[in-house]
Amino acid sequence: MIKTVNLQKIFKTEEVETWALNNVSIEVKQGEFVAIMGPSGCGKSTLLNILGLLDNPTGGEYYLNGTEVSKYTESQRTNLRKGVIGFVFQSFNLIDELNVYENIELPLLYMGISASERKKRVETAMERMAITH
Template sequence: MIKTIDLQKTFRTEEIETLALHNVNIEVNDGEFIAVMGPSGCGKSTLLNILGLLDNPTRGSYYLNGIDVSKFSEVQRTKLRKGMIGFVFQNFNLIEELNVYENIELPLLYMGISAIERKQKIEQAMDRMAISHRKKHFPQQLSGGQQQRVAIARAVVTRPKLILADEPTGNLDSKNGTEVMALLSELNKEGTTIIMVTHSQHDAEYASRIVNLFDGEIVTEIEM
């Protein structure tokens, strides 16, 4: 599914040049669950942004399903990202002005799916995440665990092949964190490929492989 070759990312300002990723080579097969670990500032989120087509590398190649997407324009990246990649973030990234149902509906609207099909997919996703009884509630009326369930429902409502998760339990207590990781593990067992950035060794134990980054480079890969 994913292959990078000598991936590099440099951030530049007028006076400073920062090398965030240096010659990153990684392969992820369909159905894998990868945990990316390392100290703060080592390039984990930068790598996730590139793999999620939110940004391009400065140099190197990124193959997604056999296509080199490393030089894609923002329009091309957006088009490929829709329906193929789901995102789960530490801070949930829900829209405060929209209720649960409407937040989950967003990616389906972007894809131009009919109202009847949207309703069916949203209800299935809410049932799956056990939040149907909260569909008219707004994010500020939900607990942290419930908000993350909404975020996961939004990520899976398009049935993507790949889910990218950036510290998905970072704002949750241990009980809710364990429940969220169990949901991600269940999705992975059903065939969804998951790449997760985490500081938590407990969360990493759900993965099939741990990739450790340090100063923008992969230093170890551990099969679980």
């Protein structure tokens, strides 16, 4: 489960303070598939970087499977990210020479997961995203 409460991200320079996220509260339950959409510059990537444990928010709370993780160190985020978070990138991050299945399978291959387990995980992910065709 993913839950945020009044999540904030502020980028500051000496002259400018930019609010990328201003009190974002969401809840995504186990098994739900969610799309985040909006115009360029609205904070989508910032939110995903925080949800993906690539960055910490400036304020607010972020719960992952019931544990508050918004103040985790980089090392703690890395360790948690390895076992809990997965990403499906936009097309420019896909490898053209690989088909959809192979692109989804590639990170699992790098992780040393067995062929049978990779097959199971890739097929499950493709079913959840309705892209088995």
